[in-house]
Amino acid sequence: MNDVLEQVLADLAAEGDALDALVAPLDESGWRTLTPADGWDIATTVVHLAWTDECAIAAGTDKEAWDALVLRAMANPEGFVDDEAFAGAKATGAEIYARWTASRPALGAMLRAYPEGQKLPWYGPPMSPTSMATARFMETWAHALDVADALESIGMGARPEPTDRIKHIAHLGVRTRGFAFGVHGLEAPAEEIRVELTAPSGELWTWGPEDAAQKVTGPAYDFCLLVTQRTHRADTDLVAVGEDAERWLGIAQAFAGPTGAGRSPQGTGVAE
Incomplete structure (x- = not known):
């Protein structure tokens, strides 16, 4: 594993921890707080992060599972991301939280173990483990802002301070x-x-x-x-x-x- 990948994974873990601090204390009504993303609440947002982690894990470890995910995406290319988020959000907040906190370390473990020099298949071009970790960092950071904005709107905190x-x-x-x-x-x-x-x-x-x-x-x-x-x-x-x-x-x-x-x-x- 290269040093760049390790740094990105460490930063991804830190961003995940910052989001964890926001959602861990939420009761069921808190999970249903709407974010600035149209139609998405905190539950759908965290489900989306967990689901994308799970897709990446399948892409890197289970060809059959990955092929099934691709077929589902091809059946509804414009709506499959939202469909997965809203379907997963039918679970309780506690179940969503458990799903996400399980996918985070599993993703890191998969990327660390992925053969050096090889790329993971993805919905677009194949991605190196470092590129995948960077993309997951971007999404975690951006969606954590959505969650923070949602909670700020109901008087439950504010955006975290920016970091390098x-x-x-x-x-x-x-x-x-x-x-x-x-x-x-x-x-x-x-x-x-x-x-x-x-x-x-x-x-x-x-x-x-x-x-x-x-x-x-x-x-x-x-x-x-x-x-x-x-x-x-x-x-x-x-x-x-x-x-x-x-x-x-x-x-x-x-x-x-x-x-x-x-x-x-x-x-x-x-x-x-």
Whole structure:
């Protein structure tokens, strides 16, 4: 196992622990609190995280189970993710919590044991264990924000303080620039874009050539919120220099699948 994978898994575990602290104390009514994601409550959100972990485990360990999951997805490509979340959310909060807390360590164990140099099959392109762990980090972080926002709306806490662990999401957001254009039916610009983001710690994170004519600068936290569609472009302090850079920030998307509805300005509305 490489050091990068181990670091991502450690950070994934830390994000999972932060979400655990939010949901572990909930009673049954708390699990049914609506999040900003359209139609999803805390129960469906945590079921979705557990289900995706379980899918990854099947992809890496059980070809028959994985093939069955793919067939189910092909039967309803636009709705199978929601279907799984809502079906699983019929369980009690305690059952959902137990399912999720079982899938978390099982996923880590599978990724650590997966043969080096091989990729796991997935609903899109195959993924290396490190890429899978990074994707799971992104989803855990983003959905934990949904849960925190839901609980804050009923006076039960607030968003956790940002940490430099979000660098995984920032890196993914930069790497998926071409994908974001493609998923919107647009040709990705050939010109490089310089990205300079200030981490929560104050460190400067950079991508792209220093002399690039187009540039994105600002808080890394805002960038991560944007590429996971947890904020509206207008509600960030990100600055774009150049037409392509500005267009990118309007469609940025680090997650696979169809474009989401995103959030309306001022943090209201819906999210993927």
